[in-house]
Amino acid sequence: MTQTTAQRTATPRHYLMCPPTYFDVVYAINPWMDPSSPVDTTKALAQWEALRTAYEARGHKVDVIEPEPGLPDMVYAANGGIVVGGRALAARFTYPERAAEGPAYDRWFGTPAAEGYRRLGESVEIMEGEGDLLLIGKLLLAGTGFRTTPAGHAEVAERLELAEQGIELVPLELVDPRYYHLDTALSVLDDGAVSGEVVVAYHPEAFSPAAQETLRERFPDAILVGAEDAAVLGLNVVSDGLHVFLSDRAGAYAEALKERGFVPVGIDLSEIFKGGGSVKCCTLELRPETTTPSALPALTGTALASAVVASAVLADAATATAAPATTEETR
Numbered sequence: 001m002t003q004t005t006a007q008r009t010a011t012p013r014h015y016l017m018c019p020p021t022y023f024d025v026v027y028a029i030n031p032w033m034d035p036s037s038p039v040d041t042t043k044a045l046a047q048w049e050a051l052r053t054a055y056e057a058r059g060h061k062v063d064v065i066e067p068e069p070g071l072p073d074m075v076y077a078a079n080g081g082i083v084v085g086g087r088a089l090a091a092r093f094t095y096p097e098r099a100a101e102g103p104a105y106d107r108w109f110g111t112p113a114a115e116g117y118r119r120l121g122e123s124v125e126i127m128e129g130e131g132d133l134l135l136i137g138k139l140l141l142a143g144t145g146f147r148t149t150p151a152g153h154a155e156v157a158e159r160l161e162l163a164e165q166g167i168e169l170v171p172l173e174l175v176d177p178r179y180y181h182l183d184t185a186l187s188v189l190d191d192g193a194v195s196g197e198v199v200v201a202y203h204p205e206a207f208s209p210a211a212q213e214t215l216r217e218r219f220p221d222a223i224l225v226g227a228e229d230a231a232v233l234g235l236n237v238v239s240d241g242l243h244v245f246l247s248d249r250a251g252a253y254a255e256a257l258k259e260r261g262f263v264p265v266g267i268d269l270s271e272i273f274k275g276g277g278s279v280k281c282c283t284l285e286l287r288p289e290t291t292t293p294s295a296l297p298a299l300t301g302t303a304l305a306s307a308v309v310a311s312a313v314l315a316d317a318a319t320a321t322a323a324p325a326t327t328e329e330t331r
């Protein structure tokens with residue numbers, strides 16, 4: 001059992017979410033989807049609201065994009081694009097069923113709500129947003145194998161000016177069709193900006209031998225997640241550096257998170273799971289030009305650290321009354 005001495009700290013985040021108003025499973029583009037199994041949209045909406053409330057109760061800002069009829073997978077906002085350093089690039093999807101989502105998210109980046117973000121348009125190459133692209137500090141972990149292509153990675157690097165931002169893109173090949181997006185197989189938990197300890201978790205068998213080697217080298221202290229937790233999409237999490245929002249079906253993984261100093265917040269997303277996604281899929285992180293969490297060390301100082309801690313504490317106090325339908329474990 002790996003115990004931690006690192007102090008976890010929540011930093012305020014900005015998320016984009018899309019309500020599952022038109023969510024349904026009417027086609028199958030991943031092994032989790034079964035169009036013969038009915039979806040309860042009312043329940044999906046309530047579960048999604050609980051996730052949104054869980055974020056807001058802990059001090060995070062949530063913007064909402066208008067869902068569009070005929071786009072049942074639009075609830076998976078993480079796939080809508082990637083926003084790093086204030087630059088917003090909309091997705092281009094592998095399957096025609098989702099093709100219209102790229103322009104929909106691109107249009108949102110042109111609305112007043114997205115002011116301050118530079119709208120770069122849609123990707124030309126296949127690129128499924130934060131489903132396959134996970135930022136941790138100055139690394140952009142980039143999944144490929146099923147959806148986002150190596151050409152998509154190259155386009156992201158160029159159009160988001162990753163080199164200029166000092167960000168390195170690390171390609172990782174996925175090999176199990178159940179874990180078709182990187183965010184089904186790997187969680188970004190702490191970029192180390194405040195705690196000094198970089199933490200990811202992943203399911204090794206979802207990756208090619210070469211990708212496993214890369215992950216071992218880059219993240220020797222990673223949490224390794226077993227088949228049971230991976231199979232409930234337990235790795236599909238959102239972390240603010242302290243709270244880890246994840247499926248309430250995750251078992252051993254939630255315990256491992258506690259041992260490493262995180263506070264797991266269990267969310268019931270059983271309806272949204274039917275489309276092959278969970279917490280992270282419903283959440284696109286918007287990172288402005290100057291205040292990305294990983295930029296925090298550059299600002300350094302006790303005052304800043306105190307501010308983020310205070311914000312987490314205040315948000316936790318609010319949680320006691322404002323966050324229904326979630327399970328929060330205390331440390």
Ligand SMILES: CN(C)C(=N)NCCC[C@H](N)C(=O)O
Nearest residue numbers: 030076131181275276277281
């Ligand atoms: C956690 N994952 C995989 C996501 N980031 N997105 C879910 C997308 C689900 C959609 N039916 C599809 O197959 O594209």
